[in-house]
Amino acid sequence: MPLRRNIPTSSLLSPGDYDEDAESLRSPSEQDSDSEDDEFLRRSRTTLELAEHDRTVLDEEEETEKLLTRTGPTHGLRRIFSPSSSSVRIGKQERRRQRQQARREARKERRRQARGSGEIMFEMEEGHRDDEHSLLSASSSDFDTRVKEYAFMQPRRVSWRRLALVFSAIVVLLLIFLLGAYKASTKYRAPHTSRQLLSNGTALFAPTTILISLDGFRADFVTRGLTPTLRSFIANGVSPQYMLPSFPSVTFPNHFTLVTGLYPESHGIVGNTFWDPELQEEFYYTHPSVSMQPKWWNAEPLWMTAENQGVRTAVHMWPGSEAHIGGVDPTYLDQYNGSEMLSLKVERILGLLDMPGVEAESDIAPQRPQFIAAYVPNVDADGHNYGPNSTETRNTIARVDDMLGSLFSGIEARNLTDVVNIVIVSDHGMATTATERLVQLEDLIDIDLVQRIDGWPLRGLRPKRPEDFQVLQAQLESVAANYSHAVEIYTREGMPERYHFQNNDRIAPLWVIPKTGWAVVERVDFDVQKALENGEIYHPRGIHGYDHEHPLMRAIFIARGPAFPHEPNSRLEAFQNVNVYNIICDSLGITAHPNNGTMRLPLKTIGLHSDEDTPTLASVPDPPVSSTTATMTPTMLPSAETSSFASPTETAPEAEPEPDPESEDEKGPTWWGTLWDKLQEAKEWATDIFDTVKDNFTGS
Structure with missing residues (x-):
């Protein structure tokens, strides 16, 4: 190949004639x-x-x-x-x-x-x-x-x-990616696949907890020889001798406390009935068209906490679950049905456990919930109707225990005893009423000065006019000494600190709180003097809502499962029910919303229930009947516009009274009572058979 002449290229634009030292590569x-x-x-x-x-x-x-x-x-x-x-x-x-x-x-x-x-x-x-x-x-x-x-x-x-523009675009895309990753890892509903899975041999289970509330189940009911299932559950689990409810010890406030970890003054459900001065409306728990509106419920319940973190939930008849709180409903929601058979509750819970879980390959198939909450109202209903010590209530306690036995057997048959957590709680206890333990509200105040009365059996007074408040204070001060054995008088600001019942406008400004076993009634509802003269019996026969630390108001807490790896029969210090929310959240592996509870898993035990130094939890007797108060002559009520009324100082719960030997409720079951119970059981059996035949006929 011939060599090409080496031509310098110092300037390609200048012609060669202008610069003799430069050569061009042009043709x-x-x-x-x-x-x-x-x-x-x-x-x-x-x-x-x-x-x-x-x-x-x-x-x-x-x-x-x-x-x-x-x-x-x-x-x-x-x-x-x-x-x-x-x-x-x-x-x-x-x-x-x-x-x-x-x-x-x-x-x-x-x-x-x-x-x-x-x-x-x-x-x-x-x-x-x-x-x-x-x-x-x-x-x-x-x-x-x-x-x-x-x-x-x-x-x-x-x-x-251009380079700066490209670089800026890359930075913006990176920031968008980081923001999306942050949202996906916080409160957005992404499944928590990293949680530990347990197997029963056929399926994988993410952390799963069943919470069952036995409404009105008093702590000492487990000592009556009526609950072999619960006694065995205590022997194999971890529990205190009792759990304290929150004040006031009534159903709706305490059930919302159980699933929020907040005192009633904090979550806003301050009673079964109350007046909201801001909404200018009354909350009444037996009117679901009103009470199940989300405007009343001002806290995040457990099913909302779980659903927001990608954990499916199922709620069976829990108070407040139908209120669509925060726009988040449980994945599975069962409406309240007070007449539902206990056996159907067992079938419902086991059916939820039988759903496909994380091991299922199809995304269309229904997924198993990890949190199941079930409400059992039977003991509370019969406690109100017949009294906590009646034969009817005793039999209901036994039937509820049988229901738990069927549930535990189904869980054991599925090899889930060591896979699923089970927590049994109650919301409060129950006390027996008597006509001799009634106080006529008109004997305490001029009721014409009161615009609204909140709560029951404790009575919250809202005056018609601001100046009527001091008049009512003066009237209560003048009679307080005569009724000190029956009631306590407080302003909202003067409530005992342990009640945690001050910081909410839904709490009435003036309160008449009966002692345990007593009730304050209006004459239009029940005339105490005439009832005593005619021998009438006051209904309901059982009441709660008193001082939450009184022995008759004590509730239960019993837990067992992989989240509670304690020695069987372990004993805890008694605690208040604001701690249940944290415990359930920890058992599910989710982050709890801020609350009033302080306990977290693992629970700290203090020994065994079988230890020699463990105090005995005996059955608590009802308060004695006072014959002096029933015939007390009403005193003249003052009408002063001002008063030196001072709220009583905080008092501890009264000592346990001596048993009343004349109390009819303390007697053992009679032969006719047992016969009546057998007839009721036969009626329920026949009803089940009839419903089954009817369903089969309808289905065909």
């Missing part, structure tokens, strides 16, 4: 004339047009050089077998090196000269034609160099702007 036809630049100047073209032209010439010359030096597909083989291949290769490398060196020197020269050409370029861009002749008289080499510098610098500024 001979192009080197014959350099008149193109002069032609541009004669036609008075702008510097930008000249720069564009020179740039085009440069591109053409570079393309020519590429064509001259391009090799074919067999060039490598020819170089290997050619005798002169080495010299050819060395010559090309030398020419390439010289061209690169010349270009570097030209770039340096252009940068030096560009520093002083600012004013000239500005005048050229502004169109000052007066300086055109001075430019023409300058060196052609300098002119070409400046034109090339201007054309060379302009694209560089564009490229940096």
Whole structure:
């Protein structure tokens, strides 16, 4: 291959006639004339047009050089077998090196000269034609160099702007990605697949907890020999001797406390009935069209906490679960049905456990809930109707225990005893009423000054006018000493601190709180004097809602499962039910919402229930009947507009009274009572058979 003549390329834009030291790579036809630049100047073209032209010439010359030096597909083989291949290769490398060196020197020269050409370029861009002749008289080499510098610098500024734009776009996309990842990892409902799974041999279970509330189940009911299932559950689990409810010890406030961890003053359900001065409406728990509106429920329940963290829940008849709180409902929700058979509750819970879980491959199939809450109202209902010590209530306690036995058997048959957590609680206890333990409200105050009365059996008074408040205070002060054995009088601000019953406008400003076993009634509902004269019996026969620390108001807490790896029969210190929410959240592996509870898993035990130093939890007797109060003559009520009324200081719960030997409720079951219970059981059995036949007929 002939060697190509080595042609320096110090300036590709300047013609050879202008600079004898520079050679051009243009073709001979192009080197014959350099008149193109002069032609541009004669036609008075702008510097930008000249720069564009020179740039085009440069591109053409570079393309020519590429064509001259391009090799074919067999060039490598020819170089290997050619005798002169080495010299050819060395010559090309030398020419390439010289061209690169010349270009570097030209770039340096252009940068030096560009520093002083600012004013000239500005005048050229502004169109000052007066300086055109001075430019023409300058060196052609300098002119070409400046034109090339201007054309060379302009694209560089564009490229940096593009680079900054691309970089900014990348940063924005990265921030969007990080924000999405953060949201997905916090409160958004993403399944928690990282939680530990347990197997029963056929299916995988994420942390699962069943919470069952036995309404009105007093702590000492487990000592009556009626609950072998619960006694066995205590022996194999962990529990205190009793759990304290929250004040007031009534159903709706305490069930909402169990699933929020908040005192009633904090979550807003301050009673079964109350007046909201802001809404100007009354909450009444037996009117679901009103009470199940979300505006009453001001806290986050456990099913909402779980659902927001990707944990499915199922709630069976729990008070407040139908209120659509916070716009979040349980995955499975069963409406309240007070007449539902106990056996159906067992079937419902086991059916939920039989649903496909995390091991299921289909996303369409229903998924097993990890949190199941079930409400059992039977003991409370019979406790109100017949009294806590009646034969009817005893039999109901036994039937509820049988229901738990069926549930535990079903769980054991599914090999879930050590896989699923089970927590049994109650909301409060129950005390027996008597006509002799009634106080007529009209004997305490002028009821015409009261606009509304909240709560039951404790009575919250809302005066008609602001000035009536002090009058009512004075009236209560004048009679307080005569009724100190029956009632306690408080203002909202003077409530005992342990009640946690002050900081909410839904709490009435003035309260008459009966002692345990007593009740305060209005004459329009029940005339105490006439009832005593005629031997009438006051109903309901059982009441709760008293001082939450009184022994008759004590509730239960019993737990067993993988989240409670304690020695069987372990004993805990007694605690209040605001701690249940945290315990359930920890058992599910979810983050609890801020609350009033302080206990967390693992629970700290203090020994065993079988230890010798464990105190005995005996059955608590009912309060004694006072014959003096029933016949007390009402005193004259003051009408002073002002009063020096001071709220009583905080008092501890009264000591356990001596048993009343005349109390009918303390007697054992009679033969006719047992016969009646058998008839009731037969009736329930026949009803089940009838319903089954009816369902089969309807289905066909």
